[in-house]
Amino acid sequence: MNLSLEWLLLIDKTVIAFVAFAITLLIATYSTYAERKIAAFLQDRVGPDRAGPFGILQPLADAGKFFFKEEIIPNTSDKFLFIIGPGIAMLTALMTSAVIPWGGSLEIGGRQIPLQVTDLNIGVLYVFAVVSLGVYGIMIGGWASNNKFSLLGAIRASSQMISYELSMGLALIALIMMTGTLSLGEIVEQQRGGNWNIFYQPLGFLLFLVCAFAECNRTPFDLPECETELVGGYHTEYSSMKLGFFMFAEYINMFISSAFMATLYFGGYNFPFMDSLGLSQNWITIIGVLVFFLKIFAFIFFFMWIRWTLPRFRYDQLMRLGWQYMIPLALLNIFITGTIILVTK
Amino acid sequence: MSTVKLSEAPEGLQGEGFFATSLSKVIGLARANSMWPLPFATSCCGIEFMATMGSNYDLARFGSERMSFSPRQADLLMVMGTIAKKMAPVLRQVYEQMAEPRWVIAVGACASSGGIFDTYSVLQGIDKVIPVDVYVPGCPPRPEQIIDGVMKIQELVKNESLRRRNTPEYKQLLASYGIE
Amino acid sequence: MKSLSNRSKVVSDKNMTLLEGAYLPAVVKGLGITLKHFFRRPATLKYPEEQREFTEVYRGKHVLKRDENGAERCTACGLCAVSCPAEAITMVAAERKNGEEHLYREEKYAAIYEINMLRCIFCGLCEEACPKEAIFLTKEIAPADYEREEFIYGKDKLVEGVEPAKRIDVSKRQDR
């Protein structure tokens, strides 16, 4: 049987999409475990250790419990929106994984198969668009709960997202000015051979990092759900798997942000001396994938490390930081980058 | 590491690539290892609960470190401390807001029976308003005793059938407390 | 207002230096501290498998002692019940009959001796009150249980065994 090229491409892409999805989900699942363990070690504890050896079955136990827990839909809530909220959060979180270049290309049967679901030429924009949709999940969920704490959480989430998306975008513009492309695949390729963007855009990276924390609702920016003030924030009224979706979405977002940062600033799947090792292309791709995940895990660890170290901001301070410090700094960064580009060219 | 008692795999038919067990057991095991507590801490026992959550005892080992202050998300209501008559309706409301399956543990003398506070203002045991699964004696109990209580609950959870919450007996139990 | 103690000192300084205002130094410092703990041995004691050593005077579950001949020391004087702030102790006294000397040391003994462990606050006043060195608190903890009724500890749970192996050593509690 001779499949046409289109069919082969479709199969490739489907497989890659599924694998990417599965990996995203798996990593998100085990991020919860990692979070517990990392928190435990940072706090001189041992963390879960009774569900399976070293407690590695802990996420499965949580999931199993979630599935069989009673679904409560408060009768004062808007039922449709209440259900759709976590769905949106989950969906948008998953969709971003499509444009991340997970690795170089594999050569199978004489064909080059890039390890990326799709290399959109506006990949960066796509990620932005989808991520900013994510806040709808939180907002709708929080509003539909008909609970004041949830509403406050939802309001905080949306204003925080909007404020930080701006400086995030501005931080990226400086990078894009430098790279001249919006395609993630190309941005990675440009960084080949240790030529990482972090060396050219340290300030931009710092800004981007801070914004990523804010976008993922992680401490010190976890105001939408901060326990001590808003009980559970937007997910106060959620139980069982719907709550699971929200939490999942948070971890997926963290994973995607890490991947995004690794792609944009840390060379993605590139690693130093990759061209001088003299390995075959497939090996380099495989090592590249592993290196990429190593970078991602480092970022995830950093996310958690920060969370268990720092206190959180207050709502107005968060806004002030966003508007009064981040945006001017991002503009300054653009200005500097522009100047340097002008001068060097 | 070897000294830690792992949760055993549920009994089932084990063969090559073949593992069957009843769903109840698996879910029971999952639930038991993922009990999210709602700390209803009112007084002294709450401080000992903090110690239990702290580094030296670490309740997280049992999969219970994620405290859910929202009753919707909690599986285990830990009542720690004196429950005054003024508080009783609140406690009951929290219990009602919890999603099934839910378990209750009465930590300490005050929650279990009133303790030394045999007074006009104190509820003489929370089992007057909500059903209690496990009692932990002590005033306040040591963290060891609290962990003991949580492990007792885990035993209970592991062996509970999936259908128990729909049985007439359970409904009758709730009805006897006036909870619909 | 003038100083009341003449040794006061203002301790809070709310002015931030420029460096402190830049967030990062303190953040890095905090990260350093937590990372140091990351590589430290956990302080956790894995409870059911590892037990923490309680002190000799720890006030846990009660024991009713026997004397060296195996006779119960309690004479049902009721001081422990009176001294109990939680009113957790109940007892019914009985007269010792002939031929029971090996069972009870004194002429009166407690036919029923119950402690309501859910009421008990483990304050140790009964131990202090006992004039016969009959009741002691031990290093053992009272376990959790499912039913209320299980917590009425009668003599079956309180009196120590006759065999030397089952005796509970309380000698260390006694030196004051």
Place this chain on the structure above:
Amino acid sequence: MQEQQSIFGEDFLKTEEKQYNTLNLGPTHPATHGVFQNVLQMDGEIIMSAEPTIGYIHRAFEKLAERRPFYQVTPITDRLNYCSAPINNIGWHMTVEKLLQVQTPKKVDYMRVIIMELARIADHLVCNAVLGVDTGALTGFTYMFQERERIYDMYEEVAGARLTTNIGRIGGFERDFTPGFHKKLKDFLATFPARFEEFDSMLTRNRIFMDRVINVGPISAERAISYSFAGPNLRAAGVDYDVRVMNPYSSYQDFDFIVPVGTSGDTYDRFMVRQEEIRQSLKIINAAYNNMPEGNHFADCPEFYLPKKEDVYTSMEALIWHFKIVMGEVDLPAGEVYHSVEGANGELGYYLISDGGRTPYRLHFRRPCFIYYQAYPEMIKGQMLSDAVITMSSMNVIAGELDA
């Protein structure tokens, strides 16, 4: 303006009567730790007014004390401020001693000072660690709870319990410090300061934390005095009132320590005052421990201090005292005394009226938490929701002490 029709309905354009949002904070809200209810009127995130409701764990201590013989009141006092139970116990013992006019030996005084200062450290540690938790930094809390655990161990050596210690007796202690206690205390004194400074450096000069707490929940010195504030909360407002200095009890006059004060009574001041008090307490413990006099660990008051067990079996007099004390049949003078100690939260007073009976005729506790919590609505007015939460935890309102 009047003619305009809004698509959102009539109410939307009404501006004169601003609708406030009512938010019910508690009684089981995580920030309330214990059980206080605050009904907040909110304008967005700003608190316009607060209406606290308390009494959710009212346990009738004062009535209970009227029905218990003097020595049985000690376990009740444990449960007032359960974060620093030994201070309550010892304060109560000293109150009865004042009524009996018993002089305690210097050694008892010094032992008490050590125990009470340990309790103060333990209490302040909880307060400041929980303040950290409420601002979002959970890790310092676990570090400090390890230190608390060591203080618990020391109590266990002396009294046999961790939290509600029932420590000591009227007239002294039931036993001298054990070798285990000496070892643990020395170890604690050697290693605690470094760990404490580590915790301190995680928060104290961190801008995120400072921004969260500076100018949050402030109260002026005049208002604080008018509200009868005491302890660290009053000192944070700049008034250096400390019972240990003003009316020294238990030989506190022998020790030289600084009374830390703040400037504007805000959360940062309260935090810093508590941090400094921990250091001062360590200093006091060191001084007391190194200069511990020889002597008995109990005072000479046979009518209240239980005789030794051996004496009970051998001496008739001891047996009679033993029975009399346990049955609560000792005569003690009628009269009324007020005694106060510097509890972890401020002046903890015992107003005891005795009619010569076996129980206190009336025992009133001056509970600092109860008294200063009433200023809470005033302190958080115009602040944000997050501020309300951390103001509450920085005031260290202990539910047991609040509700009696």
Place this chain on the structure above:
Amino acid sequence: MALTHDTVLEQLRSRFPEAILHSELSFDFLNVEIQPAQNLEVLRFLRDELGFIYLTDLCAVHMPEQSGREIGVVYHLHNLEENYRFRVKAWLPEAEPVIATATTVWAGANWMERETYDFFGVRFEGHPDLRRILNVDHMEVFPLLKQFPLEDTTREDKDDRFFGR
């Protein structure tokens, strides 16, 4: 002028000849009994002119055997600068326990008075918000009065015969 037992008493006596009913020293602590009707004037004088700016404590005591003056309201006052404390009492009849509020003198008296009302039923005239504070709102008795029992009536696990009370 340093405050001592004598000077405080003298000042009070000369200023309020009728209001000061009785005084005694108990354990080196001055007790002054005042006319309940004039409590506000006396307290205000103490705060403004003698510098007792700090209300340490306010509570009540019930002595049913003193007929006509069963309930005593006790103020513990403290002059912080002189470090002098003493006690002011006002006895009220149980049938009509009414006294003027001290909330206008010290803000901190607010809850202390509410507590006293809650426990003893003392009505503080002019109090801004005199409600029960610790007990449930629908409680009918004032529980710290001596005639009311302490114990909860619903408990089942105790037998009073054993406790010698």
